[in-house]
Amino acid sequence: MAGIYFHYPFCSQACNYCNFHFSTQTKYRQQMQQAMKSELYLRKSELKTPIESIYFGGGSPSLLPASFFHKVIKSVNDCFKLGNDIEITLEANPNDLTLQNLKDLKKSGVNRISIGVQSFHDYELKMMNRIHNSNQGLKAIEWTSKVFDNFSVDLIYGLPKSNISTWAHNLDILTSFNPPHISSYALTVEPKTVLFRQVDKGDIKLLDEEAVQLQYDLLTSRLEKEAYINYEFSNFGKIGFHSVNNSNYWNGKPYLGIGPSAHSYDGHRVRSWNISNNLKYLKSIENGCLSQRKEVLKDHEVFNEYVMIGLRTDGVKIKRINESFGSNYGLYLEKQAKNHLLDRRLFWDGDVLKVSRQARFLSDGIASDLFMLKS
Template identity: 50%
Template structure:
């Protein structure tokens, strides 16, 4: 199994582009931590024979919790599941939460009541920088400023070897030169992993409203594509491997947690809005803190589920395969899904191969450099309607 994702549904304030589930009220924080711990126990029967390889705190803003809360939840994982030695334990954090005192707290080992020896410490930080320019941070309504972003990286690199930062490109009024400055600043801190995403407009977000009202200019897809290619070129020049559409890592620094999702491993999602996958079906928790807390208090999992058909699994493999360096194994398509799927994939891929957006090497279908930015759109054209 890949691991356990724990969703912390709290933030100090709402970023204008974000459509993830969270609350800006911390009133029920203590109740939520206890409920998350309880759900960890409630789900163990579903995955009792599996071994946990990664623990990932996402959100929301996990760094908003006290260190005691985080350690308590990690201990609950160890109490209920088999965990490999030295798992990857990641916490997402915002720069304004990462004082030197807090970073030291996060980096320390502690005595676990569930094991004879010291617990594995949190060993990976994922920091939401987004930009090193004040105007960008204000436009996105981020809680931190540029000084906090730079200061937290200066300190974090003293205590953590495995650090990832997030950057956003394709923003209004962001020139190519400004985007390159963002990349250069990120590289100056020698972090071994960078996740970078195009700014997207999600329904019901403040960004969607501001663009609709003309307060913020419309996003420019051509600009975003240019930024993407500049990013790929610059990071590859500096020893990063572009292993997934939005992720770049030095050798041995790929995200084990996220790589497991893309490789189709099983995982458990804990907390409101979190998803789980057992290899056959997917389930998802309710995106409502109050309903979630009430259900867990009653020993009920507040989730719905669906069983994935063969076509669903084919489509998901096509999507994740094209986004990664591992590509789509044509042999696996034929053996696991059958001749209809194999023939359809080859037929649909032919035009993209002719246009030099896809290529086949050693029976693996992958995107070319020109096709990487377009991989999601290409994948959707390779999808098959549900035959079942």
């Protein structure tokens, strides 16, 4: 099975923490829609297995009309074989959603909505320079739940000036809707963003790591009580509602990235990514070619990715490491994990290495201690 990701690189407004490739200009938006469909046909020989996930991200793909998704889904069906229970997700800003719009999206073939609410507090939304307000977030969830059985809501924790009480209030509101899936990420400061400059100048003070961890711990404990499964560090789903798109990435399945800056993976060792320039991307598609770069991953790079993803999901399987990379990699992992095992940050569940509950927040740092620097 495989997946396709469409990156629509336009937004109405720039969030101050975002470092994804996007533009707030209106120029080239129509051309981009056609170019993305054209790229799909250019690359129809790249995926040999049935498609079980289509994901529209960005940017803000919810700016597009429902008719666009209908046409693209038809084009995917023309180029590839679709799986029987294909998941088709649209990332959406709350302010772009109306009850009628959601009904139109469902008719177009979209069967899952991921709503970027991020917070239910207006002062936090303003701090992030989000384009919507808290009431629009509430309405978006209400309307989506009336039209779609499968949807997800995003929240950000660790925001400046937040505390355990304000975060608990966000969780109270969200869980009152009982969404089938929730994604929640810590605020990160990325270079070349407005937030980076604000922090650098001292205009915004970040929370310390301990305060952020307390919010994460509340997130996991609260959602567990609400019958959510924490199937990946930042993702929580009710039974039967785990994201197919996300799970495919983590399980190393092939995926095709369509649009400027979109990444692709062949399911083995080759990763590629399109040029992060809208005009150059459009010109390359117009010329019937694709401007992209490729890399072939080395053994230790594949190993490191597996360790990172494994500790964030269902654990690192020593048998898989020995079979995929050789017993020397398995021995190396056991040696590197020794101190974390003694500190009870890691534990063995049979032959699967897992992060303990109390160390879950530290998963990425622990994983980096297990990395192999070169083959």
